[in-house]
Amino acid sequence: MNILEQIVQHKRSEVAQRRAGTSARELEQHPSFKRTPLSARQAITAADSTGIIAEFKRKSPSKGIINASVSVAETTKGYVQAGAACLSVLTDEPYFGGTPDDLLAARQANPATPILRKDFIIDPYQLLEAKAWGADLILLIAACLSPEEVSSLSRLAHDLGLEVLLEVHDEDELDRTLTDTVDLVGVNNRNLKTFVTSVDTSLRLAERIPDTFVRVTESGLQDAATMLMLREAGYQGFLIGEAFMRTPSPADALAGLVADLRRQTPSFTNNHTL
Numbered sequence: 647m648n649i650l651e652q653i654v655q656h657k658r659s660e661v662a663q664r665r666a667g668t669s670a671r672e673l674e675q676h677p678s679f680k681r682t683p684l685s686a687r688q689a690i691t692a693a694d695s696t697g698i699i700a701e702f703k704r705k706s707p708s709k710g711i712i713n714a715s716v717s718v719a720e721t722t723k724g725y726v727q728a729g730a731a732c733l734s735v736l737t738d739e740p741y742f743g744g745t746p747d748d749l750l751a752a753r754q755a756n757p758a759t760p761i762l763r764k765d766f767i768i769d770p771y772q773l774l775e776a777k778a779w780g781a782d783l784i785l786l787i788a789a790c791l792s793p794e795e796v797s798s799l800s801r802l803a804h805d806l807g808l809e810v811l812l813e814v815h816d817e818d819e820l821d822r823t824l825t826d827t828v829d830l831v832g833v834n835n836r837n838l839k840t841f842v843t844s845v846d847t848s849l850r851l852a853e854r855i856p857d858t859f860v861r862v863t864e865s866g867l868q869d870a871a872t873m874l875m876l877r878e879a880g881y882q883g884f885l886i887g888e889a890f891m892r893t894p895s896p897a898d899a900l901a902g903l904v905a906d907l908r909r910q911t912p913s914f915t916n917n918h919t920l
């Protein structure tokens with residue numbers, strides 16, 4: 647069994663347990679259910695946006711502990727001040743050290759910034775959780791879903807007012823699962839089955855993603871030059887975790903990257919042709 651299969655197997659029992667503890671009806675009573683979600687699509691494509699989706703990630707199966715000491719509220723607030731267009735908060739506990747409380751805390755600290763619930767979504771119940779915990783956007787990973795699941799989960803997410811980021815890492819996943827009920831398409835440079843990371847994956851797939859979707863490049867990003875190259879290839883969103891989280895002050899690391907981007911292209915915005 648590869649790591650992705652292990653995670654998904656664990657996730658099924660976790661979801662069953664959670665559902666036994668909190669009913670769907672109880673989740674729907676949460677005050678967040680009345681909140682109108684923010685649009686990540688808009689935030690990422692706005693004229694003055696950096697396009698950066700800054701991730702809060704304590705550990706990962708490929709890297710082990712990345713940062714066990716920084717606080718989620720302080721870090722995510724710092725990310726936003728430093729120029730993040732959107733936040734990503736891991737809620738998977740066993741493999742990534744995230745919790746629902748992390749998402750709730752990030753939401754409370756950042757009322758005006760869209761937040762992605764970063765988890766392995768396999769069941770409609772998790773969409774209700776995402777909504778209750780204050781997410782604006784959910785991730786669907788093509789490598790662990792059938793095309794039917796992608797389309798039914800994305801339709802349900804839309805019914806809840808949540809946007810959908812569909813993650814793929816090869817042509818086959820893209821062609822198999824892309825449907826017009828997703829909003830953003832993320833190309834994961836890291837193969838979740840082998841952990842091999844290469845930005846060539848994003849470069850290869852860019853043209854295959856129709857312009858109606860916001861293109862997001864994910865994982866292994868750390869320098870301005872690579873981001874500018876990916877931007878020229880058509881990417882508007884940049885999902886970055888480790889490069890920030892492995893430093894003692896993730897928000898300062900993001901600020902440094904934004905300064906580099908601006909230095910290399912003084913007019914670094916999404917609406918400028920480079």
Ligand SMILES: O=P(O)(O)OC[C@@H](O)[C@@H](O)c1c[nH]c2ccccc12
Pocket residue numbers: 701703764765787813834864865866867885886887888889
């Ligand atoms: O920390 P990185 O290499 O910057 O990557 C961030 C993000 O892309 C990565 O955490 C990720 C992408 N897709 C996922 C799916 C599940 C868990 C994590 C991920």
